[in-house]
Amino acid sequence: MMRLLAFILLLFVGLFTNAQNTEREKEKDSVIALSEVKLISVVKKKIETEMKMAVSVDEFLASSENISFIKRGAYAWEPLLNNMSSERSTITIDGMHVFGACTDKMDPITSYVESNNLSAIDIKSGQEGNMHGATVAGSIDLKRKSTPFGLSKKWNGAYQTGYEFNNKHFFNLANASYSSDKFVADGSLAYRNAENYSDGNNDEVNHSQFTKFNASLGLAYKTSALSSVKLEAIYDEAKDVGYPALPMDLWLSRALITSATYKQVFENGLFKALDTKIYFNAIEHYMDDTTRPENLVHMDMPGWSTTYGLLSKANIKKNRFSSEIQLNAYNNLSTAEMRMYPQDRSERTMFAYSWPGVTTTFAGLSINNAWEISDKSQLNFGGSLGINYNHSKYVEFNWIFHPGTPQEKTRILPSLHAGYQLDINNFNFSVGGGYGHRAPSVSEGYGYYIYNSFDRYDYIGNPDLDNEISYEGNASAGYKDDKFTIQANVNYFYIENYIIGRILSLGSPMNYQSIGVKGYTSLDYSTLFNFSLNGSYSILDNLHWNGTLTYARGKDENENNLPFIRPLSYQTSLHYQYHKLSFQTSINGDLEQIHYSPEYGEDQTPSYTIWNLSADYTFRLKNHKTVVQVGAENVLNEYYSTYADWGNIPRMGRNIFTSLKFNF
Amino acid sequence: MKKSIFFVTAILIAVTSCTLDKTDYESEISTIVTEHFExxxxxxxxxxxxxxxxxxxxxxxxxxxxxxxxxxxxxxxxxxxxxxxxxxxxxxxxxxxxxxxxxxxxxxxxxxxxxxxxxxxxxxxxxxxxxxxxxxxxxxxxxxxxxxxxxxxxxEQINMNLNMTTFTGSDGEQYFIALIAPQKPRIAENELVAGIYRYDQPSDEAGTFPDPSQFSYSEVSDYTLLLDPRMPEPSMGNHSSPNNEDLLQDDDGLYHGIVNYTMTGNWTLNFRMQNQYGEILKGTEVSTEFTPGIEGTRSDLHIDILF
Missing domain, CATH: 2.60.40 (Immunoglobulin-like)
Structure with a gap:
């Protein structure tokens, strides 16, 4: 019930900042105390998009305007927040740090959860996202489903199935929960199986199949009226996943994500809630190139990532002042190997580590405060201070390119931010700024001949890289009345020591596809600008319009373009409700990519426009709410690829999808 | 509750024991090479x-x-x-x-x-x-x-890291280059130690056997052994490594340099032997081109190693 309360609170704060977040309310039980105070946040609720009710986590994230994706196939897209790659944001599951085990970023954290074990995704932009650790771009927190204690209806559940015709994607998602006064259990199972998809020319895109199994379990026990313990686990297994944009596929990846949480709520006093979690997760990831006979070299590339962590959060509230304090600590060990096989298989194999046993230990304290100056205005401010320690087990690998570099490196990562919000009648305004450091990622610091198939270079990490330092400013303005809302957001990042790969004159490639060696180096600075405009209008009571426009620009110190910056993009949709039937249609697309970056391996991507349609019908089957949906994505079967499609692989052509959701 | 803890520990154990074992680095670099200390x-x-x-x-x-x-x-x-x-x-x-x-x-x-x-x-x-x-x-x-x-x-020396080669330099003298260290290379910077020797042509007629003047060799002084290590395997496309250092003579009379091996496997140490006047007595410069699928050409003065 604390969660529910938080939900309501979230909803309120969400209202201040984002007009989109007013979709749904949940029933709630008696209020004990408030447990979570969220500051400015863009919380996406209900894991479904306007168009589609059965979506993958990736598709769901894609519906947020500050998220874009690098796509290497049909599965496991790498989320870019504020047009920055994933090492610049902290991606967590209920605040838990999980690190992918693939050197080629085939397994972003979002690929280890499933839409039916999540309740929401909390996206925070820039330093406001420092709660879970040091960041530049912001944070993406995947919130697990959590059933409250003592629901009047003890058993709840849903089953969802569907079929997507383009890639014969068949999925079954089921979740159930049990709630009593003392004990709560949550469980979910999901299985997806897809074959190769076809592009807009009806050509099959080879190696784009996937199979995924996901299960989760959560057990909570109320230890007293105001405290509870909770054990949670997610198990995820993906098999035979194709990556058409890469020279290899995935044979198997497995993740086990576990945690134990103790929660204490206080009725009186300054402290309102204390929430402590210990967690452990282990990921193993095995690539497979045996299905690619065109490869000159057969290569095994296994990777492992193990993380232990602790997070402890306290909520304080006094009058109009509330504050959230969080302690984060984790220890991660990332190891990745490569073993190349000579053409004569009786010869000695060639072995090296692409991550030479790199330990990252982080401990940090974050504080975020909200002060309601008046009913109309609020000041948010906060900061964090973290210590980041790296240790490379086989530092001799790093010495090959960086002779004598120390085996250990400790960094101090400070962060500060402040923002002011003002509401005057129907208008709202906000302005804010932030400052923060981040440490280089394992690949950036310690990577060893990691082949990047986008620009076709082998990448070498540099343990001596300086912290990346971000200075950011953001502002928003909006108007809202009963029928019409409009909201504009801008942010600007000036990032010192921006880490990016630059061609090294030393060494020669190890992977036969590559054309050279790049080392991670720091640019003096780079700048990033993001703009988004959202609008909605209720044309009739049952006819709604929604529109979004985003624009971004990223430049390096020499005014050259940065890679993976989204061109001007738009989305417009109409939603019509007729009794129990509803219809949605949307058009989205990107304009031509003018500011592309040949230096970083990009070519110009032409514009595209996609039209989508869907209809759903809600009815009761023996008193159980049931929804069926039929729709089509890319109705006109346009052949396109986006600016962030790795190797310009074409996106899916026309895809007719059906799904059925059954609640009990 | 107990059941759930049991359940969680059970999968925990199941998953932490990985599907495939991690490579043990020390035994990996010892599969071919045995290092002798005694x-x-x-x-x-x-x-x-x-x-x-x-x-x-x-x-x-x-x-x-x-x-x-x-x-x-x-x-x-x-x-x-x-x-x-x-x-x-x-x-x-x-x-x-x-x-x-x-x-x-x-x-x-x-x-x-x-x-x-x-x-x-x-x-x-x-x-x-x-x-x-x-x-x-x-x-x-x-x-x-x-x-x-x-x-x-x-x-016979099975450890190719202790290989040697014999050749005649462009000055007509007979030379010997023998690798001395590393016995067991690592995927790292390795101090490469070699001895360079020359056969001293006897000036006198042979005396009673064994006449040491007929079998005299000397350690070559003040030469430089220019080094370019590369992987000969065709699929490695003439791969090389950075930050290598040519071999120079040290106080022990031996020649010391740095070789970086970026991975295990077959490597060729391509040499060019330069005398104190800067003349190349043996060895050809090798291509630095990356040529996937084609075996790199070796210098005519080289030693192959494997680890």
């Missing part, structure tokens, strides 16, 4: 009241560079000799009776702390049925000279 006896001979014993790594003489320790004990007094002049000369006799030697230290040095005579020999071939190595030793005690000639066994 000196043990290769041969021992008795001459009158003296017992002569020679120790080398792994108790074996191998083709290539061998560092050895020689001890002479007076079996009457049970004292070891430390003031003697000891000479060492290995001679190989081939199937038609021709004698030749190999780079070696003729006058052994006495190491007073460790109490042995130290020397080296770069055996140019291993013993076969038709070609035998014989050691000709001499030492003095109480103003008396003792000489010994005993057959020894030289075995």
């Amino acid at each position: 000196y043990s006896e290769v041969v021992s001979f008795n001459k009158n009241d003296y017992q002569i014993s020679i120790e080398a790594l792994n108790g074996t003489f191998y083709k290539g560079f061998n560092d050895f320790r020689l001890k002479i004990i007076n079996t009457q007094t049970n004292e070891s000799l430390n003031t003697s002049e000891v000479t060492f000369l290995p001679v190989i006799t081939n199937y038609n009776g021709n004698n030749s030697s190999c780079p070696h230290r003729y006058n052994l040095d006495y190491n007073s702390t460790e109490e042995y005579y130290s020397g080296y020999a770069v055996f140019t071939s291993y013993s076969t049925d038709s070609e035998n190595w014989k050691l000709h030793l001499s030492f003095t005690d109480n103003d008396q000279i003792y000489t010994i000639a005993e057959e020894i066994i030289v075995e």
Whole structure:
């Protein structure tokens, strides 16, 4: 019930900042105390998009305007927040740090959860996202489903199935929960199986199949009226996943994500809630190139990532002042190997580590405060201070390119931010700024001949890289009345020591596809600008319009373009409700990519426009709410690829999808 | 509750035991190469009241560079000799009776702390049925000279990191390059140590056999061994490594440089040998082009290694 309360609170704060977040309310039980105070946040609720009710986590994230994706196939897209790659944001599951085990970023954290074990995704932009650790771009927190204690209806559940015709994607998602006064259990199972998809020319895109199994379990026990313990686990297994944009596929990846949480709520006093979690997760990831006979070299590339962590959060509230304090600590060990096989298989194999046993230990304290100056205005401010320690087990690998570099490196990562919000009648305004450091990622610091198939270079990490330092400013303005809302957001990042790969004159490639060696180096600075405009209008009571426009620009110190910056993009949709039937249609697309970056391996991507349609019908089957949906994505079967499609692989052509959701 | 804890621990154990085992780095770099640290006896001979014993790594003489320790004990007094002049000369006799030697230290040095005579020999071939190595030793005690000639066994060197090569330089001299370290390379910066030796053409007629002036070799001074290591495997496309350093002579008379091996497997050390005047006496510059699918061409002065 604390969660529910938080939900309501979230909803309120969400209202201040984002007009989109007013979709749904949940029933709630008696209020004990408030447990979570969220500051400015863009919380996406209900894991479904306007168009589609059965979506993958990736598709769901894609519906947020500050998220874009690098796509290497049909599965496991790498989320870019504020047009920055994933090492610049902290991606967590209920605040838990999980690190992918693939050197080629085939397994972003979002690929280890499933839409039916999540309740929401909390996206925070820039330093406001420092709660879970040091960041530049912001944070993406995947919130697990959590059933409250003592629901009047003890058993709840849903089953969802569907079929997507383009890639014969068949999925079954089921979740159930049990709630009593003392004990709560949550469980979910999901299985997806897809074959190769076809592009807009009806050509099959080879190696784009996937199979995924996901299960989760959560057990909570109320230890007293105001405290509870909770054990949670997610198990995820993906098999035979194709990556058409890469020279290899995935044979198997497995993740086990576990945690134990103790929660204490206080009725009186300054402290309102204390929430402590210990967690452990282990990921193993095995690539497979045996299905690619065109490869000159057969290569095994296994990777492992193990993380232990602790997070402890306290909520304080006094009058109009509330504050959230969080302690984060984790220890991660990332190891990745490569073993190349000579053409004569009786010869000695060639072995090296692409991550030479790199330990990252982080401990940090974050504080975020909200002060309601008046009913109309609020000041948010906060900061964090973290210590980041790296240790490379086989530092001799790093010495090959960086002779004598120390085996250990400790960094101090400070962060500060402040923002002011003002509401005057129907208008709202906000302005804010932030400052923060981040440490280089394992690949950036310690990577060893990691082949990047986008620009076709082998990448070498540099343990001596300086912290990346971000200075950011953001502002928003909006108007809202009963029928019409409009909201504009801008942010600007000036990032010192921006880490990016630059061609090294030393060494020669190890992977036969590559054309050279790049080392991670720091640019003096780079700048990033993001703009988004959202609008909605209720044309009739049952006819709604929604529109979004985003624009971004990223430049390096020499005014050259940065890679993976989204061109001007738009989305417009109409939603019509007729009794129990509803219809949605949307058009989205990107304009031509003018500011592309040949230096970083990009070519110009032409514009595209996609039209989508869907209809759903809600009815009761023996008193159980049931929804069926039929729709089509890319109705006109346009052949396109986006600016962030790795190797310009074409996106899916026309895809007719059906799904059925059954609640009990 | 207990069940759930049990359940969680059960999957925890199931998953933390990975599907595929991680590679053990130390055993990975030891699959091909065995490193020897221990000196043990290769041969021992008795001459009158003296017992002569020679120790080398792994108790074996191998083709290539061998560092050895020689001890002479007076079996009457049970004292070891430390003031003697000891000479060492290995001679190989081939199937038609021709004698030749190999780079070696003729006058052994006495190491007073460790109490042995130290020397080296770069055996140019291993013993076969038709070609035998014989050691000709001499030492003095109480103003008396003792000489010994005993057959020894030289075995093939399996560790390619201790390979050697023989060639004639453009100055017409016969040269020998023998790898001395690393015995067991790592995927890292490795200090590369090699000995460079030259056969001293005899100026006089041969005296009584074995006449050491006919079998004289010297350590080459002030040369530079230019290094370009590459992987010969065709699919590696002539891959090389950064930050290598050419081999220069150090106080120990040997040549020291840096070789970086970026991964295990076959490597070719492409050399060019340069004399003190900057002239290349042997070796060709190799292509630095990345040529996937094509085996890189080797310098005409090179040593192949494997680890």
